[in-house]
Amino acid sequence: MEEQVGRLLDDLDFPALYRGYTWRDDTWERGFLEILDLEREVTAAARSLALGLDHVQKIARRDDLLAPARIAVTLYIGSAPAYWLMLEPEETIQTVERQIRGLGPVCASKLLRFAVPQVFGTLDARLIRVFGRGDSGSQRYPLLDLAVEPSGDRWAIPAGQPGWPGEYGAWAGALQAVAGGLNRDEVSCPHPAGFAAAGLRSEGIWAAADVEMALSCYAAGVLRGEERKDSVTGAV
Structure with missing residues (x-):
């Protein structure tokens, strides 16, 4: 790792x-406004222990999910992410998955990404093709x-893999390690102003x-066959 x-x-x-990076119709040039609105709403709900089905449906854009009105998971202590999230992220995603029938690992990871962006990022099939196994031409x-497959x-992403949910913990650890390296090297993240505000x-x-967004953009370029010099500084 x-x-x-x-x-x-x-x-x-x-x-x-x-x-x-783009998400749906959201772009950096537009200020990532949809991401900003979802983060603002979902992090506030997570801090007040009010995370529920309505937030899942907004993120997943699905109305066929069954879940309690309030998801029983503690993600914050006061305004700070709970310390155990970085130690055992796989336990957290399992807690979420158990409470939402029909929610797969991708949607569960999206929910955590919007609830605690300092700690978590989405993990989907596109990212696994480039950073995992199964598509040797894209890894x-x-x-x-x-x-x-x-x-x-x-x-x-086939269900029942031995690596799940442990590898979600590995993914969260990798994102945090990259973020730590960028911050130590004083490489500034170009957030739109609304996020700090x-x-x-x-x-x-x-x-x-933020790191996951950058890696998702990279993965999308790999899968399109567009590993351009303006997005990659070294040989790949």
Whole structure:
């Protein structure tokens, strides 16, 4: 893991990748306004122990999920992320998954990403193709012992893998390690101004979710066959 994190820090232009990230119709040029609104709402709910089905449905854009009105999970102590999240992230995602019927690992990771962006990031099939196993033509950095497989015209994460949920903990650790390296090297994260104004980020400081956004942009480029020099500073 340490070797791959070092390669990522050496190879990739994280600020450029962060600026190139898109989610639905949200872009850096537009201020990541949809992400900002969801983070503001979901982190506030998580801090007040009010995280519930309505937040899951907004993130997943699905209305077929069954869950309690309030999800029993403690993610914050006061205004700070609970200390145990970094120690045992796999326990946290299991707690969430057990309470939401029909929620797979991708949606569970999205919920945690919006609830505690300092600690968590999304993990989806696109990221596993590039940073895990199952798509040898796309793998670039073997960070994860999780696999994907073709499913029709898409890629899926097979259920029941021995690496789940432990490898979610590895993913969270990798995101935090990259964020720590960027912050130590004083590589500023180009957050839109609204994130610092809302108290969701410290200006220029990378959080785990910011790193995941950059890596998602990189993975999307790999899968499109567009590993351009403006987003990669070293050989891949």
